[in-house]
Amino acid sequence: MSVTTGIQFIKGVGPQRAEQFGRLGVATVEDLVRLYPRAYADWSAPLTVSQAPLGEPCCIKARLLAPFAEHRVRKGLTLYKANADDGKSGLLQITLFNNRYLAQKPQAGEEYLFYGRTAGNLLRKEMASPEIEPASFAKIRPIYRQTEGLSSRVIEGAVQKAFALTQDLRDPLPQTVLEAYGLMPLEQALRQIHFPDSMETMEAARRRLVFEELFLLQAGLSQLKARSRGETSCLFSQDTTRDFAARLPFSLTGAQRRVIAECAADLQKGRPMNRLVQGDVGSGKTAVAAALCHMAAANGFQAAMMAPTEILAEQHYRSLSGLLKGTGVTVGLLTGSAAKAEKERVKAALLAGDIQLLVGTHALLQETVAFRRLGLVVTDEQHRFGVGQRAALAAKGDNPHMLVMSATPIPRTLALIIYGDLDVSVIDELPPGRQPVETYAVSTKLRQRAYGYIQKHLDEGRQGYVVCPLVEEGETELIPAAQYAEKLQKGPFRDYRVGLLHGRMKPAEKEAVMRRFSHGEIQLLVSTTVVEVGVDVPNAVIMVVENAERFGLSQLHQLRGRIGRGEHQSTCILISDARNPEALRRLKVMRDTADGFQIADEDLRLRGPGDFFGSRQHGLPDLKIADMMEDMEVLRQTQRAVRPILEADPSLLNPAHAPLKAAVERLFGESIASMN
Numbered sequence: 001m002s003v004t005t006g007i008q009f010i011k012g013v014g015p016q017r018a019e020q021f022g023r024l025g026v027a028t029v030e031d032l033v034r035l036y037p038r039a040y041a042d043w044s045a046p047l048t049v050s051q052a053p054l055g056e057p058c059c060i061k062a063r064l065l066a067p068f069a070e071h072r073v074r075k076g077l078t079l080y081k082a083n084a085d086d087g088k089s090g091l092l093q094i095t096l097f098n099n100r101y102l103a104q105k106p107q108a109g110e111e112y113l114f115y116g117r118t119a120g121n122l123l124r125k126e127m128a129s130p131e132i133e134p135a136s137f138a139k140i141r142p143i144y145r146q147t148e149g150l151s152s153r154v155i156e157g158a159v160q161k162a163f164a165l166t167q168d169l170r171d172p173l174p175q176t177v178l179e180a181y182g183l184m185p186l187e188q189a190l191r192q193i194h195f196p197d198s199m200e201t202m203e204a205a206r207r208r209l210v211f212e213e214l215f216l217l218q219a220g221l222s223q224l225k226a227r228s229r230g231e232t233s234c235l236f237s238q239d240t241t242r243d244f245a246a247r248l249p250f251s252l253t254g255a256q257r258r259v260i261a262e263c264a265a266d267l268q269k270g271r272p273m274n275r276l277v278q279g280d281v282g283s284g285k286t287a288v289a290a291a292l293c294h295m296a297a298a299n300g301f302q303a304a305m306m307a308p309t310e311i312l313a314e315q316h317y318r319s320l321s322g323l324l325k326g327t328g329v330t331v332g333l334l335t336g337s338a339a340k341a342e343k344e345r346v347k348a349a350l351l352a353g354d355i356q357l358l359v360g361t362h363a364l365l366q367e368t369v370a371f372r373r374l375g376l377v378v379t380d381e382q383h384r385f386g387v388g389q390r391a392a393l394a395a396k397g398d399n400p401h402m403l404v405m406s407a408t409p410i411p412r413t414l415a416l417i418i419y420g421d422l423d424v425s426v427i428d429e430l431p432p433g434r435q436p437v438e439t440y441a442v443s444t445k446l447r448q449r450a451y452g453y454i455q456k457h458l459d460e461g462r463q464g465y466v467v468c469p470l471v472e473e474g475e476t477e478l479i480p481a482a483q484y485a486e487k488l489q490k491g492p493f494r495d496y497r498v499g500l501l502h503g504r505m506k507p508a509e510k511e512a513v514m515r516r517f518s519h520g521e522i523q524l525l526v527s528t529t530v531v532e533v534g535v536d537v538p539n540a541v542i543m544v545v546e547n548a549e550r551f552g553l554s555q556l557h558q559l560r561g562r563i564g565r566g567e568h569q570s571t572c573i574l575i576s577d578a579r580n581p582e583a584l585r586r587l588k589v590m591r592d593t594a595d596g597f598q599i600a601d602e603d604l605r606l607r608g609p610g611d612f613f614g615s616r617q618h619g620l621p622d623l624k625i626a627d628m629m630e631d632m633e634v635l636r637q638t639q640r641a642v643r644p645i646l647e648a649d650p651s652l653l654n655p656a657h658a659p660l661k662a663a664v665e666r667l668f669g670e671s672i673a674s675m676n
């Protein structure tokens with residue numbers, strides 16, 4: 001028995017419970033002891049009746065005056081009521097529902113602790129369905145996130161038993177670090193985070209576990225980034241921007257020129273470029289990528305561009321092929337859904353050097369994809385890729401240059417951590433002639449008028465989107481996209497060609513729909529958020545977003561970026577009946593602001609950084625206990641603490657670092673293990 005033992009071997013946890021725990025991501029004993037409580041019920045410092053705050057969970061110590069009295073209200077509803085007296089400030093009326101068993105346990109005249117929410121007024125307080133323990137209980141009790149069939153109490157019991165099996169738990173933090181930063185040893189910290197002696201020891205335990213998590217994060221990121229300190233044989237000594245720009249149907253904006261020049265300078269240095277290009281939707285990042293791929297080819301190197309979805313990969317393939325037309329650069333496409341023979345053909349051409357720019361999805365990461373001379377790796381919409389996936393693609397060349405393109409503005413402090421040694425370029429200018437999208441927020445009462453407005457534009461030869469939120473299971477008030485599309489096609493849009501795009505469609509089906517839309521065969525596209533990232537149809541000028549309150553600000557901004565991409569004035573109509581202030585605030589920001597960076601700031605302010613980071617946006621490992629903003633100070637400490645260790649032992653091969661190495665690999669997954 002060890003910490004890697006499956007939890008079904010813990011006493012009292014059978015296969016069924018194990019399956020329920022599986023839904024919380026818990027498979028082993030170690031997973032279980034690292035399933036941290038989300039809050040605590042403090043029974044150790046009970047309050048008097050008058051001290052108890054209304055509406056918040058609290059613990060009150062009081063003497064039961066008389067046994068619970070039974071009140072049968074109706075069939076199926078029996079109340080048990082009793083009064084308790086704290087001897088100082090007043091009476092607490094306690095009510096239990098349908099629970100004779102619980103009502104019979106407490107003895108009149110004895111002192112008890114009652115834990116629950118109080119209601120009432122200053123003179124008279126009540127507590128419904130409290131938990132009841134003897135007055136000597138005095139513990140701090142963990143509260144866990146529950147899942148169906150698993151109550152917090154059941155989890156608590158299993159965690160308690162799991163500690164019988166943790167003898168071989170090894171602390172990933174080196175002893176020297178524990179001492180230097182005054183941290184609790186692992187086992188003690190785990191016990192204290194679940195069953196703290198006091199709130200102070202819980203805080204100390206939390207600090208240690210936060211430290212550990214951020215330490216592992218820093219260690220992993222540093223290892224992944226170490227490659228950039230190396231040298232590269234990829235020298236792009238020839239700057240071909242002029243030749244490239246001369247062939248374009250438009251002239252590059254000043255910002256595009258500046259960013260290309262910043263990259264070109266990196267490419268001539270003999271060290272791999274690691275650059276993040278941030279630019280709002282529509283700022284023309286693709287042309288920047290094309291210029292650099294052109295430069296790679298002209299200098300005898302191949303380039304790879306990886307996109308998060310097939311739709312985007314195929315679209316990039318088309319636009320890059322267009323932008324590079326006549327330059328002699330051959331562009332290839334590799335996605336998972338291509339026919340086997342086609343894949344083989346592309347791979348062979350790549351290896352022979354006949355393809356100079358390969359565009360694709362994750363399919364590029366396969367082992368069988370080999371380049372003749374990879375010199376530049378471009379990833380689009382970086383938040384969909386893990387840090388490790390980028391590294392895996394780079395590993396197909398000899399320290400190739402890396403360009404990461406992102407339309408998601410990231411606040412500077414966070415960028416410094418995530419992209420520690422990535423240089424940042426910003427495309428802060430839109431191509432000329434763009435008219436800002438006019439945005440309106442309206443109630444569902446105006447939906448018919450919105451339809452009429454769409455029709456007017458379709459009649460003029462333009463196209464439009466109707467976006468509906470992803471339908472979650474069990475929600476009946478939302479119409480699934482498919483049904484909605486049918487309703488529109490049979491009703492108000494019977495004379496128009498309506499198409500449908502949603503996440504459950506096969507990639508090939510999605511692609512077919514997108515192709516028909518971009519060729520103008522579909523006039524109105526009903527879609528879930530799959531249309532969100534990077535889709536480019538300049539003739540689409542109107543977008544209606546249903547249940548707009550269900551989308552985050554950044555998401556709405558990305559969606560809106562699908563229109564206003566051509567010469568025509570575009571309009572975005574956000575439909576919502578939401579009344580809550582936060583939703584109204586979001587709609588107002590969308591109406592008033594077109595600037596992506598400003599919207600990202602506002603998004604961060606409204607949602608809070610925890611959410612920002614929790615949502616896997618950056619391809620970073622999920623953090624269980626640390627909060628990047630709240631724990632900023634600890635984060636700085638871990639940055640300092642990691643450095644000397646990795647300087648002395650970059651691949652963590654020292655046997656004393658084995659637990660650290662294993663823990664980093666656990667946090668980052670395969671990608672980092674394969675690098676060492």
Ligand code: ADP
Binds near residue numbers: 253287
């Ligand atoms: P994003 O930064 O969102 O990826 P794209 O690269 O898709 O933006 O560019 C948006 C549109 O603007 C495309 O249709 C592209 O051809 C066009 N475009 C890019 N640069 C310029 C420019 N300098 N002048 C005019 N149009 C441009």
Ligand code: MG
Binds near residue numbers: 285286
């Ligand atoms: Mg793009």
